[in-house]
Amino acid sequence: MATEKLTLEALELKANDIRQDIIRMLEHAGSGHSAGPLGLADIFTALYFDVLKHDPKKPDWDMRDLVILSNGHCVPVQYATMAHAGYFDKKELLTLRKFGSRLQGHPERIKLPGLETTSGPLGCGLSQAAGMALAMRMDQVFHRWIYVVMGDGEQDEGNVWEAAMLAAKYKLNNIIAITDRNNIQIDGPTEQVMPLEDLKAKWESFGWHVMTIDGNNMETIIDTLAMARAIVDKPVMIIAYTIPGKGVGYMEYDYHWHGAPPGIQDVPGDPPKADQAKIALHELRTLRGKIRGEHE
Amino acid sequence: MNKNLLHLAKDVTSDNVLKEPTRKGFGRGLLEAGKRDANVVAACADLTDSTQIGLFAKEFPSRFIQIGIAEQNLVTVGAGLAAMGKIPFVSSYAAFSPGRNWEQIRTTICLNERPVRIVGSHAGLYTGADGATHQMLEDIALMRVLPHMVVVVPGDSLEAERATLALAADSRPAYLRLAREATPVLTTEKTPFEIGKAYVYEPGEDLTIISTGTMTSVALKAAERLFKEGISAEVIHVPTIKPLDTTTILHSVEKTKAVLTIEEGQIAGGLGGAVAELLGEELPVPMKRLGVQDVFGQSGKPDELLEHYGLTDKHLMLAAIELMTRKGK
Numbered sequence: 187m188a189t190e191k192l193t194l195e196a197l198e199l200k201a202n203d204i205r206q207d208i209i210r211m212l213e214h215a216g217s218g219h220s221a222g223p224l225g226l227a228d229i230f231t232a233l234y235f236d237v238l239k240h241d242p243k244k245p246d247w248d249m250r251d252l253v254i255l256s257n258g259h260c261v262p263v264q265y266a267t268m269a270h271a272g273y274f275d276k277k278e279l280l281t282l283r284k285f286g287s288r289l290q291g292h293p294e295r296i297k298l299p300g301l302e303t304t305s306g307p308l309g310c311g312l313s314q315a316a317g318m319a320l321a322m323r324m325d326q327v328f329h330r331w332i333y334v335v336m337g338d339g340e341q342d343e344g345n346v347w348e349a350a351m352l353a354a355k356y357k358l359n360n361i362i363a364i365t366d367r368n369n370i371q372i373d374g375p376t377e378q379v380m381p382l383e384d385l386k387a388k389w390e391s392f393g394w395h396v397m398t399i400d401g402n403n404m405e406t407i408i409d410t411l412a413m414a415r416a417i418v419d420k421p422v423m424i425i426a427y428t429i430p431g432k433g434v435g436y437m438e439y440d441y442h443w444h445g446a447p448p449g450i451q452d453v454p455g456d457p458p459k460a461d462q463a464k465i466a467l468h469e470l471r472t473l474r475g476k477i478r479g480e481h482e
Numbered sequence: 483m484n485k486n487l488l489h490l491a492k493d494v495t496s497d498n499v500l501k502e503p504t505r506k507g508f509g510r511g512l513l514e515a516g517k518r519d520a521n522v523v524a525a526c527a528d529l530t531d532s533t534q535i536g537l538f539a540k541e542f543p544s545r546f547i548q549i550g551i552a553e554q555n556l557v558t559v560g561a562g563l564a565a566m567g568k569i570p571f572v573s574s575y576a577a578f579s580p581g582r583n584w585e586q587i588r589t590t591i592c593l594n595e596r597p598v599r600i601v602g603s604h605a606g607l608y609t610g611a612d613g614a615t616h617q618m619l620e621d622i623a624l625m626r627v628l629p630h631m632v633v634v635v636p637g638d639s640l641e642a643e644r645a646t647l648a649l650a651a652d653s654r655p656a657y658l659r660l661a662r663e664a665t666p667v668l669t670t671e672k673t674p675f676e677i678g679k680a681y682v683y684e685p686g687e688d689l690t691i692i693s694t695g696t697m698t699s700v701a702l703k704a705a706e707r708l709f710k711e712g713i714s715a716e717v718i719h720v721p722t723i724k725p726l727d728t729t730t731i732l733h734s735v736e737k738t739k740a741v742l743t744i745e746e747g748q749i750a751g752g753l754g755g756a757v758a759e760l761l762g763e764e765l766p767v768p769m770k771r772l773g774v775q776d777v778f779g780q781s782g783k784p785d786e787l788l789e790h791y792g793l794t795d796k797h798l799m800l801a802a803i804e805l806m807t808r809k810g811k
Contacts, residue, residue: 296595303565304594310558310586317562317570320547324523325566345586348555356547 192235197404200270201231205433206470207266207279212447213463215283218291221430221443222337223263225368225402229426230267232407233333242272245300251330252302252318256311257337257366258292259445264301265289273300309343311336312363316349319358331415334363339371342380347392353421354393361421362414363394366401368430370441389423401426434466435474488681489672495703501664504696505603507639508660509534511646512571516542522569522650525549527556532662533573533603553579554586560598561590569597569650576602576618576659584624591655592628599649600625601658606746607779607787608663608696617779617787623751625657626724632656632677633724635695635745635753638667641721644675652677659695661746663784666699668719680727682734686716689740689802689809692731694720694753697744697772697793704798711799713806726756732765740809741769742801746793749773768808770801 192200204227212218233253234240240250255264262282269276274288281287288298292306303314315332322330340346353361365385373379382388389396395417399410407426414422430444431437436456443453448462457465493499516522516538525547530536539546547563549556549572556572556579563570572579580587580600591598605618625633632654636642642660649656668683669675683698684705693701698719705715716734720727735741741761743754754771761767774791788794 294593296593303561304589307585307589310554310561310590313555313558314562314565314590316555317559317564318566319562320559321523321563321566321568324545324568345554345558348550348552349558352547352549352552352555352559 197231201227204266206467208262209463209466211262211279211282213449214280218447219259219445222260225428225430225432226260226263226366228402228404229407230263234267234271236408237411252332254302254311254315254334256334257340258305261293268300308340309345313349315361316353319361332361336365338365338367338376350392358421359418364424364426366428367425368428370430370444372445374441394423395420396423398425401428402432433470489670491670494668495706499666501666502639503664504636504639504642505534505660507642508646509537511643512538515647515650523563525572527553527574529574535573553582557583557586558590561596564596564598571599571601573601576605576621577616580624592630597653597655599656603660604662605659606661608661608784610784611781613781614778619747619774622747630655634722635659636721637698637719638669640669641675648677661696665696678722678725680718680720680730683719684717686714688714690716690734690738692718692743692757694745696746700795703795707799708802723753728760735765739767740805744772768805770805
């Protein structure tokens with residue numbers, strides 16, 4: 187059934203491997219989003235290698251937990267994690283965004299088994315999760331969890347708050363939403379483009395149980411998700427503070443890397459485009475020089 | 483196929499014909515669909531009574547979801563319900579759903595291949611006094627362009643009832659267009675309905691009138707008046723705009739070589755658009771599209787509006803006579 191549990195250290199190394207694959211995929215694709223997927227690698231690793239009840243060999247298993255990626259542009263992290271978990275061969279990762287690929291630029295359920303929905307246009311993952319949770323309740327199905335990964339910029343969308351009200355109204359406690367709070371969106375810092383704060387207070391006032399965490403700390407992520415499953419009277423929102431571009435120094439905290447892959451454009455202050463992927467991979471392999479990369 | 487085989491109602495062109503809104507038929511049909519299949523579920527955006535989904539909600543409260551005034555949520559919750567094997571019907575006014583939530587329908591229902599049945603009530607000019615904001619005229623065009631989407635516009639309340647049952651048994655995303663006002667009941671319990679089929683309600687030789695929804699009763703009246711003028715009009719009722727029954731339409735037009743379309747919506751992209759696309763490629767013949775001509779509606783009584791926007795049997799008759807002249811050249 188589920189993938190064998192890994193130690194905390196092994197999970198952290200797995201997240202690092204996944205980040206390297208994200209860089210390789212994006213460089214090869216020549217387009218796509220870098221910062222978000224790198225920032226989300228720890229959360230996706232925790233989900234697929236520790237938290238989820240799932241079977242990569244039986245993606246339609248009818249008791250599986252569901253992962254809804256609402257911010258579809260971050261799908262490289264989901265593809266990479268799914269490949270590592272055994273949903274498909276890692277070689278396929280390099281087909282990202284290519285003609286005929288199952289790994290579409292934004293996720294399409296019909297194309298790739300294991301995806302629960304089709305997304306990209308923002309703001310409608312949570313409401314689909316609400317529909318799923320309502321259907322489970324009608325069928326008296328319990329103990330199936332729906333993890334909804336959302337962007338922070340995405341919460342500019344009205345549909346998010348329509349769903350927030352509905353999930354609270356029906357007390358859909360098997361929904362655990364995770365906001366990737368990396369403070370950037372395409373046009374700049376979220377608080378400049380459209381201020382979201384006080385985000386915790388917003389969700390609380392909508393009737394949700396809210397927790398804020400370091401979204402790049404593996405142990406914290408796993409512990410928090412366990413706590414979230416223990417909340418029975420409300421849907422849960424985990425505001426996970428992540429570092430956009432996590433693990434690649436020149437990308438971290440820089441909104442210019444929200445919508446760009448390495449190797450396409452020269453960004454002032456960053457490495458020249460020809461070296462961007464190489465440097466990113468080197469940094470990830472060596473954990474920023476803390477260790478010597480095995481292939482160096 | 484003709485009137486008798488289709489078991490149409492008698493005297494459908496008389497003033498005494500029984501009238502009922504199509505939305506009533508939907509309400510009954512959904513209730514019946516709910517009894518037949520426990521997976522049928524419903525959601526509504528604060529218009530439970532007026533969209534007639536309330537009949538189902540009352541009978542099956544645990545299978546009904548009150549969404550509130552949130553149409554984007556309405557259809558995406560529908561997509562989630564369908565994902566878990568439910569057969570969701572989601573209703574609002576057509577102006578709001580699919581008027582407001584088109585992208586959600588495109589991505590989470592059509593591209594995602596989730597069979598949500600979107601029910602748009604109060605479509606067309608028959609919405610009357612509420613005015614242009616609520617008289618949805620562009621919905622057929624909006625839904626028709628979406629891959630995988632089925633578009634059904636019933637001609638009367640009984641057909642709406644049958645269409646609802648047929649859509650519950652179908653596995654594709656669908657749009658069901660309904661009207662507010664009572665309109666003539668043209669069919670009977672025995673009249674057939676199949677998704678994707680058009681029906682020849684009146685056989686004729688000289689021209690083909692293709693109608694949908696509430697305009698089919700107008701087309702039948704016009705055919706009767708044309709007959710008195712010595713013009714034999716074939717009336718094809720097209721309750722499914724997509725997929726279009728091209729066979730029935732082409733078969734008729736090969737014979738008559740002239741076509742009028744009439745619908746209670748914009749002529750661009752609607753039934754007239756669909757027929758023009760078909761005939762433009764397959765069988766170009768003199769043609770005229772009746773409908774709303776690239777303008778918005780306004781407040782008024784339905785009869786006043788239909789007269790103003792040129793959607794009466796008189797307008798259809800005049801258009802037919804003009805078309806016969808063009809065909810004669």
